[in-house]
Amino acid sequence: MEENLMQKITALAKRRGFVYPGSEIYGGLANSWDYGPLGVELKNNIKQEWWKRFVQQRSDVVGIDAALLMNPKVWEASGHLATFSDPLVECKECQRRFRADEIDESTISQRKPRNDESKEWIIVGAWRCPYCNAENTKNPPRQFNLMLKTFLGPAEESANVVYFRPETAQAMFVNFKNILATSRLRVPFGIAQIGKAFRNEITPGNFIFRTREFEQMELEYFVQEREWEKWFDYWLGEMKEWLYKDLGISESSVEFVEIPEKDRAHYSQRTIDIEYKYPFGQKELYGLAYRSDFDLKNHFQEPPYKDPETGEASYPHVIEPTWGVDRSVLAVLLDSYAQEGDRVILKLKPKLAPYKAAVFPLVANKPELTKKAREVHDMLQPRCMVAWDDRGNIGKRYYAQDEIGTPFCVTVDFETLEKNDVTVRDRDTAKQERVSLPDLPAFLMNKIYG
Ligand SMILES: [Zn+2]
Known part of the structure; x- marks a missing residue:
């Protein structure tokens, strides 16, 4: 039955345009997936919320967007070429x-x-x-x-071998001094990045759970060694807030797994895997690691940080919270999937939903209703993604929007023409209320983002 949920999600994702099998008309390409019109909205909403929360709304974190291909010496220094x-x-x-x-x-x-x-x-x-x-x-x-290899330039010879980055993190380390030189940051501070990474996995699988091309949201938070435990706990708390409040994942779906010493990297004194209970088993969703000064020491001969007050040079230590984008999408889809009779509802957080609202004329064959409904649609569209539907009966339209997680359906009926108000139906409660048209944008924005 649980396995069944995975099939339901995969089928829904394809049928409604969240995720398609990659290169499908040519028979596909092993475990590659393409995000469709609704999938890209859901994924972008997750990334935007993350960027807002962890970069834009903080003064101690800055972002970067580095190249996917980096000098192979990066991977030599980081140890990836030898041991990844x-x-x-x-x-x-x-x-x-x-x-x-x-x-x-x-x-x-x-x-x-x-x-x-x-x-x-x-x-x-x-x-x-x-x-x-x-x-x-x-x-x-x-x-x-697991590094994915390619050649840079016209000759396929060993001098031209480069690797697609297997993680986004190293770009934060190699740019450490550039960022210090162009900002007023001082320890503790963080560098964040969202971007693609590539791993030539031997056995990818389980839909978008393990793919060779994937996207990460990573943050390297630089601290003084004596404060690492405090900041580790702090970031653990932030990750929990993100999971429960921003993504709306239920606490019972997640397990925080303390990695025992024998399984940790030698430089890490503490690592926690944040695992999600997928239908195919409890597996990694996010990770949080204390990485000591291992990374900066790999790349810098001299201590790259100078304390602005004491002038003392040092290698700051690193707390690394890391989030999978595609796994976030999968966890959000699984966690929000609900079935009530033959009605399927994606109970997405409104701010994550691809469409924030759908607008319908009550019936399709009354031009005055359609005209008014179009006006309502066009009034909302500059503020949020809004869907339009005038096919079939109203019940079917509700069901179609429930299935893609649209939190609010706005119906224009004959009363609208007289009283200038509309029916707003809530996805989760199926309750309807009348809202006057001038109040509608604020009413919706408050429910979605408020
Ligand atoms: Zn065999």
């Missing part, structure tokens, strides 16, 4: 390639630590294929680098 990899196995029987963690542990005959320092294990003995059940003996996993 997943263990890949190939079954000799069915030729399937997949991540080693898909293998049932009880079928593995022998393991050893990855290296002296690592607490991670790798398979050295036999294992059984989870797809065809064949026993594999001579093909242990090999490390597969």
